[in-house]
Amino acid sequence: MSVSKEVKRITTHILKSMKDNKEKISMLTAYDYSMAKILDDAGIDILLVGDSASNVMAGHETTLPITLDQMIYHASSVVRGVQKAFVVVDLPFGSYQGNSTKALESAIRIMKESGAHGVKLEGGSEIADSVIKILSAGIPVMGHLGLTPQSIYKFGTYTVRARDTEEAKKLKSDAKLLDKLGCFGIVLEKIPSKLAKTVSKSVSVPTIGIGAGPDTDGQVLVTHDLLGITKEFQPRFLRRYMELHEGIKDAVQDYIKDVKSNDFPNKSEAY
Ligand code: KIV
Numbered sequence: 001m002s003v004s005k006e007v008k009r010i011t012t013h014i015l016k017s018m019k020d021n022k023e024k025i026s027m028l029t030a031y032d033y034s035m036a037k038i039l040d041d042a043g044i045d046i047l048l049v050g051d052s053a054s055n056v057m058a059g060h061e062t063t064l065p066i067t068l069d070q071m072i073y074h075a076s077s078v079v080r081g082v083q084k085a086f087v088v089v090d091l092p093f094g095s096y097q098g099n100s101t102k103a104l105e106s107a108i109r110i111m112k113e114s115g116a117h118g119v120k121l122e123g124g125s126e127i128a129d130s131v132i133k134i135l136s137a138g139i140p141v142m143g144h145l146g147l148t149p150q151s152i153y154k155f156g157t158y159t160v161r162a163r164d165t166e167e168a169k170k171l172k173s174d175a176k177l178l179d180k181l182g183c184f185g186i187v188l189e190k191i192p193s194k195l196a197k198t199v200s201k202s203v204s205v206p207t208i209g210i211g212a213g214p215d216t217d218g219q220v221l222v223t224h225d226l227l228g229i230t231k232e233f234q235p236r237f238l239r240r241y242m243e244l245h246e247g248i249k250d251a252v253q254d255y256i257k258d259v260k261s262n263d264f265p266n267k268s269e270a271y
Pocket of ligand 1: 029
């Protein structure tokens with residue numbers, strides 16, 4: 001008799017209890033089935049189908065060009081590779097800003113067509129109407145404050161946000177608002193550690209930091225950066241766990257050499 005192992009899927013309730021029990025939450029990006037399967041197998045808590053796919057997968061300079069259809073394609077591929085992780089998907093630029101009805105339609109398309117478990121939106125009070133509407137449809141929403149890449153042309157730079165009192169004050173009140181509205185978590189990107197600690201203590205839901213220091217309730221990185229597939233991107237907050245760009249290049253150069261020298265395939269690799 002075969003005994004199938006029950007895999008306990010991560011839920012928003014589990015994520016909240018992880019914060020309450022001071023258990024750190026791990027989150028990484030995924031854009032495709034094969035990588036999602038590896039990350040899920042490794043035990044990651046949250047997989048983010050980030051609009052960073054626009055940079056990492058498609059080679060665009062910013063996250064702005066990626067479309068809702070493309071996000072759904074990536075998300076459905078990720079969902080098929082996952083048994084345990086909570087899968088959250090970025091609403092792409094232009095699919096929610098300034099129009100809460102459109103925001104709800106976009107979120108519903110993501111949930112229906114990809115099978116994901118929640119959506120992420122960038123911004124605070126400006127997108128409150130959209131957050132309320134999406135939540136009212138029973139769709140879990142994650143917030144994203146600090147350096148919000150969809151606003152890069154407003155910021156003009158990818159530097160640390162909320163260093164000045166005014167911006168820090170708005171970020172603190174936005175975090176409290178997103179918490180009050182019912183978001184299940186908030187990403188805090190590239191802000192001072194001290195501010196991230198204050199915000200994390202002030203909200204009831206988990207904060208997930210990227211370049212926000214050690215005191216958020218969890219951490220997120222772009223998987224391709226962590227694995228050293230993207231070589232040029234080297235911010236201070238990034239810890240590389242592998243140098244896969246070089247590793248893959250070496251392997252491919254070995255393959256080319258073996259093909260050219262007629263070493264591959266050998267007898268045991270042929271029929
Ligand atoms: O799109 C993305 O990868 C993100 C993370 C950097 C948080 O939003």
